[in-house]
Amino acid sequence: MKDLSNNTIERICKIFGYLDALQKKEIGFISSRELAQGLGTTEYTVRKDLSTLGVTGHTRRGYDVKLLKTQLGEKLHLTQKRKAGIVGLGRLGTALLDYEKFKVDGFEIVAGFDCSINKLERIRTQIDVFSVNDLKRVVAERHIELGIIAVPEAAAQNVADTLCAAGVKGILNFSPVKVTVPEGIVYLDMDFTNALRFIAARL
Amino acid sequence: MKDLSNNTIERICKIFGYLDALQKKEIGFISSRELAQGLGTTEYTVRKDLSTLGVTGHTRRGYDVKLLKTQLGEKLHLTQKRKAGIVGLGRLGTALLDYEKFKVDGFEIVAGFDCSINKLERIRTQIDVFSVNDLKRVVAERHIELGIIAVPEAAAQNVADTLCAAGVKGILNFSPVKVTVPEGIVYLDMDFTNALRFIAARL
Numbered sequence: 001m002k003d004l005s006n007n008t009i010e011r012i013c014k015i016f017g018y019l020d021a022l023q024k025k026e027i028g029f030i031s032s033r034e035l036a037q038g039l040g041t042t043e044y045t046v047r048k049d050l051s052t053l054g055v056t057g058h059t060r061r062g063y064d065v066k067l068l069k070t071q072l073g074e075k076l077h078l079t080q081k082r083k084a085g086i087v088g089l090g091r092l093g094t095a096l097l098d099y100e101k102f103k104v105d106g107f108e109i110v111a112g113f114d115c116s117i118n119k120l121e122r123i124r125t126q127i128d129v130f131s132v133n134d135l136k137r138v139v140a141e142r143h144i145e146l147g148i149i150a151v152p153e154a155a156a157q158n159v160a161d162t163l164c165a166a167g168v169k170g171i172l173n174f175s176p177v178k179v180t181v182p183e184g185i186v187y188l189d190m191d192f193t194n195a196l197r198f199i200a201a202r203l
Numbered sequence: 204m205k206d207l208s209n210n211t212i213e214r215i216c217k218i219f220g221y222l223d224a225l226q227k228k229e230i231g232f233i234s235s236r237e238l239a240q241g242l243g244t245t246e247y248t249v250r251k252d253l254s255t256l257g258v259t260g261h262t263r264r265g266y267d268v269k270l271l272k273t274q275l276g277e278k279l280h281l282t283q284k285r286k287a288g289i290v291g292l293g294r295l296g297t298a299l300l301d302y303e304k305f306k307v308d309g310f311e312i313v314a315g316f317d318c319s320i321n322k323l324e325r326i327r328t329q330i331d332v333f334s335v336n337d338l339k340r341v342v343a344e345r346h347i348e349l350g351i352i353a354v355p356e357a358a359a360q361n362v363a364d365t366l367c368a369a370g371v372k373g374i375l376n377f378s379p380v381k382v383t384v385p386e387g388i389v390y391l392d393m394d395f396t397n398a399l400r401f402i403a404a405r406l
Contacts, residue, residue, distance in 0.1 A: 001244075007243045008400075013400040021381075040210045053314055076404040091301075095294035099379075105399040145406055170402045172395075176302070186405040188398055192375075195391055196308040197216040197375045201279040202389040 003013070004052065011049050012072060014039055019069040031062035082107050085144045085168075087132065087159045088151030089114040089123055092174055096150060098127050110142045116154075139166040146170045153177045207255065214252050215275060217242055222272040234265035246288055285310050288347045288371075290335065290362045291354030292317040295377055299353060300328050313345045335365070342369040349373045356380045 004012075007107070010118040018038055022030060032050075036043040053075045056070065073079050084107045086093050096102075097112050114120055120129050130138050147163035149156055149171060156175035163171060170186035173179055181187045207215075221241055225233060235253075256278045258271065258305040276282050287310045289296050299305075300315050315332040317323055323332050333341050341347070350366035352356075352359055352374060361379035366374060374391035376382055384390045 005243060009401060009404050010397075013397050013404065015264060016338070016400060017253055040208060076400065077406065078400055078403050080403070082403060082406065088297050091294050091298035095298055098294075099395070102395070102399065105396050107399055109327060117262060152249060161215050169406050172398060186402055188402055190395065190398055192302070192393065193308050194213075194216050194220060195375065195393055196305065196310055197219060197279065197281055198212060199349060199375060199391055200213050200281050200283070201216065203280065203285065203372050 008049055008052060009076075011039075011041070011045065012053065012076060015046065015049065016069060016072045016076065017079070019065050019072070022065045023069060024141065028065055029059075029062040030065055032058060035063070044120050069076050080106065082146055083110045083144045084108065084113040084146035084148055084172075085113060085135075085139060085142070086148040086150055087113045087135070088155070088175075089116075089119055089129065090150065090152075093150035094123060094125065096148060096174070097127050107146060109148075110144060111138050113138075132159075134181060135162055136166040139163070139168060144168060146172060149173045149179070151175055179201065211252055212257060212279075214242075214244070214248065215256065218249065218252065219272060219275045219279065219281070222268050222275070225268045226272060230268055232262075232265040233268055235261060238266070250381060252352060281309050283309065285349055286313045286345060286347045287349035287351055287375075288316060288342060289309065289346070289353055290316045290331065290338070290340075290357070290366065291352065291378075292322055292352065294357075296353035297326060297328065299377070300330050310349060312351075313347060314341050316341075318375040335362075338365055339369040342366070342371060349375060352376045352378050352382070354378055366370040388391060 032043050032046050036046045046077045046167050046172055053110050055071050084102065086096055086109060089112050093112065097109060102109055112127050113132045113135050114129065116133045117131065120131065123129055145168060147168040151159050153175055156173065156177050159180045160171055160179040160181055164182055164185055171181055172190055178189060204370040235246050235249050258274050287305065289299055289312060290297045292315050296315065300312060305312055312330055316332050316335045316338050317332065318335045320334065323334065348371060350371040352362050354362050356378055358394055359376065359380050360382045363374055367384055367388055374384055375393055376390050377393045381392060387400055
C-alpha cells in the first residue's frame, strides 16, 4: 500500500469502516451508489478507489459486503496483529493503556513507558510497564511496531526521536504538538483540533 | 454553514489548519496550487470550496494567508467561544478536563460530570465538577453547547439522551460505541479506529 496517497488510504479506511457497520446491521449487499451516498462522496471516487486496489466483485446486487470488507482488510493489512507501546503514563496514557478498542482494531498494547519510577510503581494495569530507559530494549524484545506518544508537549519530540531510534515503524502522537520523524516512519497526529473545528462550524 | 455538506466542512477545516501552520512559519502568501499540494487534493477542489464560502482574495501572489485564515475562521464560526461539559470523569475524562488545547480551539470546558460521588470528591482539577443529577441545571445555567461523552460503552447512549434533553447542540463522543442523537444535533465520533486503520495500512 506504500504507493497509494494518504488521501486514498484515508478514503479506503472509511469505506472499510462503513462496510463494518453494514455487516453489523447484517446487510449483505450494497451498490457503489449507496456506498457513495453513505460516505458522502461520489460513485466515481468509490469505484476508482476500489479498482486502484484491484478489488472487483460488483455484481448485479452490488458489492458483497462481507467479501469486500475481507478484501479491503487484506489489502490494508488490517488482518495482521501489530504490537504497540505507549510512552507517557499520565491520565491520557493510562486511559489509552486500557482502551479495549485498540485490540479490535488490530493493535495490541504490549508495554507502557514512563520516566517517573513513582508513577510506574503506583500504576494499576494488566499491561507491563517500564522505565523509558528500557525503551530500546523492550521495543526490540517485544517487536513493537507502533509507538504511541502521550507525554506533555515539551517531551514529545524527544520521545519521538527515542522511539524512532529504537526501531518503531509508526508513531501515533496524542501530545498537542506536532513532532518530526525520519522519512519512512508513518506518522499521525491525534489531536482533537480538527474534530472541534468541525463541530464549531456545525453548531 | 448549515447548508454545506460534512465533507466540504471537513475539507475547509483542513484548509484552516494548514493556513494556521503556514502562519506559524510566517509564510505570507500561498497559491491555490501549493495549497492543493499541501493538502493532498486538487486545485479545483480548493478553489471550489473557497468560492462556495464566498471567499475571494486570490491575488497574483496567491492568497493572503492571514486574511484567508481570518475569513475562514469567521465563516466557520471558529472565532466564537463555546462552552463545553464533559460527562464521565474516569481516566480519559479527567485527561480531557485539563486538555489545554480545547481552549485554543475555541472551546472552554466549564463543567465535568460523573455519577460517582466518590470520584467527584477525590478529583483534583480547576474545573467545577457535578453529579450527573445536576446536569440539566448546570447545562442551562452555564450555557453549555457541547457535551463530551467519556463514559463506558454501556452508559454512552443514556448520557447522550440526557445531554440532548438538557439542550446541548452538539455531542463529541469518546466512548467506543456509536450513539444516536435527535435530528439537528451535531454529532461526532472520536474513536481512534480510523487512525489505527490508517497506520496499519501504512506500516
